[in-house]
Amino acid sequence: MTNKFISIEGIAKRYPGASGATTTVFENLWLSMARGEFCCVIGHSGCGKTTVLNILAGLDAPSEGAVIVDGQAISGTSLDRAVIFQSHALLPWRTVLGNVGYAVSSKWRKWDRAKVKAHAQTFIDLVGLTGSEHKRPSELSGGMKQRVGIARALSITPKMMLMDEPFSALDALTRGTLQDEVRRICLETGQTAFMITHDVDEAIYLADKIFLMTNGPGAVLAEVVENPLPRDRGRTDLHRHPLYYALRNHIIDFLVTRSKTFTAEKPDHDPRNVPVVHIGKPGLTIASSGEEQRQTRIPGTNPGLTA
Amino acid sequence: MTSSLRLRAGLVSIALLAAFLGIWHLATRSTAPVAAMSPEYAKLMGLTATQGKSAMPGPLDVGAKLWEHLKRPFYDNGPNDKGLGIQLGYSIARVGLGYLLAVLVAIPLGFLIGMSPLLSKALDPFIQVLKPISPLAWMPLALYTIKDSSISAIFVIFICSIWPMLLNTVFGVASVRKEWINVARTLEVGTLRRAFTVILPAAAPTILTGMRISIGIAWLVIVAAEMLVGGTGIGYFVWNEWNNLSITNVIIAILLIGIVGMLLDQILARFTRMVTFPE
Ligand SMILES: Nc1ncnc2c1ncn2[C@@H]1O[C@H](COP(=O)(O)OP(=O)(O)O)[C@@H](O)[C@H]1O
Numbered sequence: 001m002t003n004k005f006i007s008i009e010g011i012a013k014r015y016p017g018a019s020g021a022t023t024t025v026f027e028n029l030w031l032s033m034a035r036g037e038f039c040c041v042i043g044h045s046g047c048g049k050t051t052v053l054n055i056l057a058g059l060d061a062p063s064e065g066a067v068i069v070d071g072q073a074i075s076g077t078s079l080d081r082a083v084i085f086q087s088h089a090l091l092p093w094r095t096v097l098g099n100v101g102y103a104v105s106s107k108w109r110k111w112d113r114a115k116v117k118a119h120a121q122t123f124i125d126l127v128g129l130t131g132s133e134h135k136r137p138s139e140l141s142g143g144m145k146q147r148v149g150i151a152r153a154l155s156i157t158p159k160m161m162l163m164d165e166p167f168s169a170l171d172a173l174t175r176g177t178l179q180d181e182v183r184r185i186c187l188e189t190g191q192t193a194f195m196i197t198h199d200v201d202e203a204i205y206l207a208d209k210i211f212l213m214t215n216g217p218g219a220v221l222a223e224v225v226e227n228p229l230p231r232d233r234g235r236t237d238l239h240r241h242p243l244y245y246a247l248r249n250h251i252i253d254f255l256v257t258r259s260k261t262f263t264a265e266k267p268d269h270d271p272r273n274v275p276v277v278h279i280g281k282p283g284l285t286i287a288s289s290g291e292e293q294r295q296t297r298i299p300g301t302n303p304g305l306t307a
Numbered sequence: 308m309t310s311s312l313r314l315r316a317g318l319v320s321i322a323l324l325a326a327f328l329g330i331w332h333l334a335t336r337s338t339a340p341v342a343a344m345s346p347e348y349a350k351l352m353g354l355t356a357t358q359g360k361s362a363m364p365g366p367l368d369v370g371a372k373l374w375e376h377l378k379r380p381f382y383d384n385g386p387n388d389k390g391l392g393i394q395l396g397y398s399i400a401r402v403g404l405g406y407l408l409a410v411l412v413a414i415p416l417g418f419l420i421g422m423s424p425l426l427s428k429a430l431d432p433f434i435q436v437l438k439p440i441s442p443l444a445w446m447p448l449a450l451y452t453i454k455d456s457s458i459s460a461i462f463v464i465f466i467c468s469i470w471p472m473l474l475n476t477v478f479g480v481a482s483v484r485k486e487w488i489n490v491a492r493t494l495e496v497g498t499l500r501r502a503f504t505v506i507l508p509a510a511a512p513t514i515l516t517g518m519r520i521s522i523g524i525a526w527l528v529i530v531a532a533e534m535l536v537g538g539t540g541i542g543y544f545v546w547n548e549w550n551n552l553s554i555t556n557v558i559i560a561i562l563l564i565g566i567v568g569m570l571l572d573q574i575l576a577r578f579t580r581m582v583t584f585p586e
């Protein structure tokens with residue numbers, strides 16, 4: 001990766017534990033993302049995913065290390081990095097328009113009401129909430145609330161979107177529609193996205209890169225899995241792709257067994273050079289230029305069929 | 308369904324009121340046989356003894372007297388004889404002034420304390436000690452330092468209504484959901500704008516609840532305070548009529564105190580509903 005839009009450089013998070021000891025959630029964590037890339041993080045509860053996201057957002061500060069965005073170390077929150085919260089975090093005393101408008105007027109302080117309203121309306125339309133502008137969050141379904149959250153995040157035209165399990169509280173059908181929506185919007189706008197999920201299929205559908213984290217405390221970024229599926233993949237025929245099961249099994253294997261044993265089995269794991277896993281494309285794996293990242297090849301179920 | 312429930316509840320209320328008035332009337336009717344006594348003695352004892360009349364006025368006496376008061380609520384015949392409207396006006400004005408001062412102090416202070424864990428911890432022992440002090444215990448100190456009975460009463464109202472508002476504001480501000488604060492932070496909203504656009508609306512229902520408790524306490528305390536300082540006000544009226552042995556007027560005053568208290572509470576309840584948001 002030569003184009004490091006976002007670079008997390010050796011961050012650690014420690015909390016004071018019982019009787020003077022410190023608990024290390026993770027340390028020496030390195031990862032990077034290119035501009036326009038969609039990255040998902042998968043790992044068990046408590047391994048520190050939310051902590052990483054909050055540090056990226058600037059809501060939390062790392063105990064060590066730094067986060068570089070677009071060549072600059074971040075300090076605190078920024079309108080360049082929008083967050084979509086798991087619990088949607090809408091302000092219940094504001095309407096849909098009021099919630100999106102609040103974000104818009106926070107970014108463009110000098111805009112008059114009409115301009116704010118028009119801009120907010122564009123993004124409400126974008127997420128398919130036309131007609132519900134004047135409803136309050138309590139009058140919306142879970143899926144609609146999350147749409148407002150997405151509209152609010154997009155309305156400030158951020159450089160990147162940070163999403164903490166944004167769809168985990170939704171039913172499968174709504175989740176599917178919103179995944180489509182988010183994927184469409186991110187592809188159209190070239191958004192860089194960082195998303196935490198527990199849903200392996202969600203990660204396979206949305207992500208270009210999947211970060212696998214081991215269990216905490218002392219969690220490490222074990223692998224970066226490149227998504228071998230074509231960019232024009234559809235959510236419904238995902239499972240028909242010849243590499244789908246190899247990818248899925250690899251992630252599930254990690255979650256079920258290797259996430260616990262990884263640290264013990266790989267004592268020589270270098271957090272600065274996390275192995276990049278390419279599933280089933282032995283002929284196409286090219287060592288990434290400049291950085292000597294170790295390549296792991298995992299044969300797909302049917303590598304002959306890959307285009 | 309709800310409307311029929313309301314109707315039935317209203318009917319039951321009216322029936323209960325009628326029963327209460329009926330029993331009251333029967334209980335205070337003249338019943339006892341008139342005792343034979345010398346006219347001199349009878350004069351001393353008054354109607355109670357001579358006509359077997361109860362010392363307690365009946366609902367009809369109270370109604371007639373109330374009508375008299377309602378016909379001319381604002382007359383002023385010197386210090387000990389003023390219309391009920393004037394007396395209530397004094398009390399409401401004192402409560403209003405003391406309460407307003409308390410709002411002006413409690414809400415900004417509560418905001419500061421709620422937003423700063425340091426101040427919150429530092430001021431906590433003072434608040435814990437000051438809060439349980441009966442507001443009337445301040446009265447001598449107030450009279451001594453302020454030297455004006457009316458202002459002292461206002462001070463007592465101020466001191467008694469400040470605590471529920473202060474504590475509720477602190478609590479409301481301190482327990483604003485972290486995620487709402489985080490929304491404001493990710494949008495780079497400044498401290499002042501955050502206070503007005505996120506913390507105030509989020510804490511408003513809790514703050515208004517405190518204000519509602521406060522107005523109730525203030526109205527309870529004003530009656531006692533005016534009994535102590537004297538001069539004017541509904542509390543003084545009650546005490547004065549007790550000294551005049553006019554139980555009828557005392558009952559009327561009790562009724563009016565209740566009604567005004569209810570109205571004050573209803574006004575605050577309405578404000579509370581206005582700022583409450585469904586989640
Ligand atoms: N304020 C805190 N004090 C102590 N430990 C904390 C605190 N916040 C989070 N942690 C710990 O950090 C770890 C990572 O938490 P989190 O990032 O929320 O995990 P995840 O999102 O992966 O489930 C957890 O084990 C949690 O117990």
Ligand SMILES: [Mg+2]
Binds near residue numbers: 049050
């Ligand atoms: Mg989490």
